[in-house]
Amino acid sequence: MEKQDKALVVPGEAESFDREDAPVRPSRKAASRRKAAWDNSLRIGSIVAIFFIWWILSLIFPPTLIPKPWETLAEAGAIISTGNFFVEIGNTLRRVLVGFGLAMAVSIPLGILMGTLRRMESFFEPPVILGLTMPGLIWAVLMIMFFGLTETSAYAAVAITIFPMLTISIWQGTKSIDKDLIDMSNVFQATPVMKIVEVILPQLISHILAAIRYGLGLAWKVVVVVEMFGFSNGVGYQVVRGFNVFSMKTVLAWALTFLIVMILIEFGLIGWFERSVTRWRPRVEAWRR
Amino acid sequence: MAYIHVDRAVKFFPREDGTEMLVLDGVSFDSKAYGITCLLGPSGCGKSTLLNVISGLERLDRGRVEIISNHRDTGARPPKLGYVFQDPRLLSWKRVEDNLIFALKGMKVPPSEWQERVHKYLDLVGLLEFRKQYPLYLSGGMRQRIGLARGLVVQPEVLLMDEPYSKLDQLTARKLREDTLSICALLKQTTLLVTHDVEEAAYMGDRIVVMSARPARVVDIFDNPFSALERNLDDVHFIEFKKKVLQTVLNLVKEEV
Numbered sequence: 115m116e117k118q119d120k121a122l123v124v125p126g127e128a129e130s131f132d133r134e135d136a137p138v139r140p141s142r143k144a145a146s147r148r149k150a151a152w153d154n155s156l157r158i159g160s161i162v163a164i165f166f167i168w169w170i171l172s173l174i175f176p177p178t179l180i181p182k183p184w185e186t187l188a189e190a191g192a193i194i195s196t197g198n199f200f201v202e203i204g205n206t207l208r209r210v211l212v213g214f215g216l217a218m219a220v221s222i223p224l225g226i227l228m229g230t231l232r233r234m235e236s237f238f239e240p241p242v243i244l245g246l247t248m249p250g251l252i253w254a255v256l257m258i259m260f261f262g263l264t265e266t267s268a269y270a271a272v273a274i275t276i277f278p279m280l281t282i283s284i285w286q287g288t289k290s291i292d293k294d295l296i297d298m299s300n301v302f303q304a305t306p307v308m309k310i311v312e313v314i315l316p317q318l319i320s321h322i323l324a325a326i327r328y329g330l331g332l333a334w335k336v337v338v339v340v341e342m343f344g345f346s347n348g349v350g351y352q353v354v355r356g357f358n359v360f361s362m363k364t365v366l367a368w369a370l371t372f373l374i375v376m377i378l379i380e381f382g383l384i385g386w387f388e389r390s391v392t393r394w395r396p397r398v399e400a401w402r403r
Numbered sequence: 404m405a406y407i408h409v410d411r412a413v414k415f416f417p418r419e420d421g422t423e424m425l426v427l428d429g430v431s432f433d434s435k436a437y438g439i440t441c442l443l444g445p446s447g448c449g450k451s452t453l454l455n456v457i458s459g460l461e462r463l464d465r466g467r468v469e470i471i472s473n474h475r476d477t478g479a480r481p482p483k484l485g486y487v488f489q490d491p492r493l494l495s496w497k498r499v500e501d502n503l504i505f506a507l508k509g510m511k512v513p514p515s516e517w518q519e520r521v522h523k524y525l526d527l528v529g530l531l532e533f534r535k536q537y538p539l540y541l542s543g544g545m546r547q548r549i550g551l552a553r554g555l556v557v558q559p560e561v562l563l564m565d566e567p568y569s570k571l572d573q574l575t576a577r578k579l580r581e582d583t584l585s586i587c588a589l590l591k592q593t594t595l596l597v598t599h600d601v602e603e604a605a606y607m608g609d610r611i612v613v614m615s616a617r618p619a620r621v622v623d624i625f626d627n628p629f630s631a632l633e634r635n636l637d638d639v640h641f642i643e644f645k646k647k648v649l650q651t652v653l654n655l656v657k658e659e660v
């Protein structure tokens with residue numbers, strides 16, 4: 115229908131009219147609300163689809179192997195309503211965030227140095243590439259043997275495991291920054307701090323965001339392993355407990371609750387961060403005709 | 404007093420196949436001090452390269468480029484330099500006004516002066532109402548004007564401008580040329596302006612340096628017989644002068660063919 119209406123208008127013009135005139139028209143708000151509604155229904159739709167597939171599987175397999183989704187959800191609800199849920203999640207989350215923060219604090223400067231200085235690149239390339247192939251499980255074992263069953267071993271295992279991946283992402287991103295802008299900042303005598311904060315980091319924002327997402331995902335996988343080895347709290351410990359009594363429901367329920375926390379972080383915190391640092395960038399509409 | 408002294412400048416660029424390409428072939432000239440010197444030459448001859456050398460972004464293979472300045476003006480420090488790039492080179496993640504502030508901050512202009520200067524030069528290029536906008540939401544000509552404002556806002560002693568009006572319509576370009584002339588005179592700037600346009604060169608330049616196609620050599624140097632205030636695009640004598648410059652450029656093209 116719409117296509118027919120527009121048939122006489124040059125597509126490009128119709129588009130730019132839509133966009134540039136919009137800020138002064140109140141309908142702009144309605145349009146963006148409609149778009150947001152679409153986005154949200156797609157997100158919810160994909161989650162519903164996952165539960166649907168789960169439900170189909172639970173019809174095929176016995177409940178000890180694949181419990182019904184709502185029973186798992188009920189179990190998750192029961193877990194949440196007991197007080198210690200937040201303590202357990204808090205413990206795991208703290209380990210994830212501290213390890214992740216440590217890795218970020220090293221990766222961003224190191225990645226920028228590797229991307230901008232030939233010598234740093236030559237020197238750090240081998241350990242970073244090698245580190246990438248080292249399984250998180252081995253780091254977890256090594257750190258526990260080294261630090262014992264302390265918080266430090268959890269932080270260290272997380273940080274070391276995700277650090278190579280974060281560094282590679284920032285390093286490769288730095289190599290693709292715009293030389294002309296660096297030239298510009300040199301002409302206007304920008305200080306090294308200005309160059310890093312105002313010229314280089316903003317160009318790395320997509321790489322940093324991708325690194326945050328991968329990094330958090332990987333960090334949580336490692337933390338669970340560390341906790342399984344003998345910590346007496348945290349999500350990993352609770353999962354082991356579920357495993358010991360062979361209760362698939364408990365294992366899935368704990369995994370699910372933590373997943374929910376991570377989704378909240380992803381769509382709440384990281385989503386907000388992304389929106390606020392990429393406002394300068396018009397949205398790419400590659401497939402619109 | 405500051406002027407640019409270019410002495411037998413030679414510059415090679417490596418080609419893709421590993422051989423060297425000669426870009427500047429012994430370019431020599433002195434710019435006007437306190438005035439505008441226009442570089443006129445065909446596309447690809449090496450004008451931007453020369454500005455990059457002067458600004459310190461590129462090195463010469465032979466010869467010398469110097470900014471000779473009178474120490475009474477600047478003390479021991481090198482004279483302040485502003486550059487209006489051929490492509491605007493804006494920081495897309497900074498609002499228009501923050502792009503200018505970036506340059507002011509880099510050039511150590513005291514923060515108390517920032518607002519006033521940003522206001523003045525954005526108004527000059529007619530973009531004051533867009534000061535809070537991000538560059539990617541502006542037109543090509545508007546971005547070019549921001550680049551121009553950023554070069555001017557630092558009020559440099561030496562200003563390098565690489566085709567700053569090339570993307571603008573006749574009227575806007577004419578107004579900005581006049582404004583640039585009066586600013587350069589007021590601030591006693593030494594300006595090097597790259598252009599393709601003979602009329603622009605004759606109108607803006609106190610001195611016009613005509614360069615050949617690559618490898619660039621200086622073909623001729625004209626000193627403008629009219630002072631900045633006397634130049635009138637319709638005046639017969641001014642048109643005579645313009646024709647003389649144009650003839651030199653045309654001869655150059657003929658030689659090529």
Ligand SMILES: Nc1ncnc2c1ncn2[C@@H]1O[C@H](COP(=O)(O)OP(=O)(O)OP(=O)(O)O)[C@@H](O)[C@H]1O
Nearest residue numbers: 416417426445446447448449450451452453489617
């Ligand atoms: N970084 C570089 N590496 C290799 N070759 C280059 C480089 N920069 C410029 N060149 C070459 O040097 C020559 C002169 O380039 P330059 O940009 O100085 O030309 P120009 O006179 O400014 O041209 P225009 O008027 O089109 O802007 C060109 O032939 C270009 O191919």
Ligand SMILES: [Mg+2]
Nearest residue numbers: 450451489565
């Ligand atoms: Mg050029």
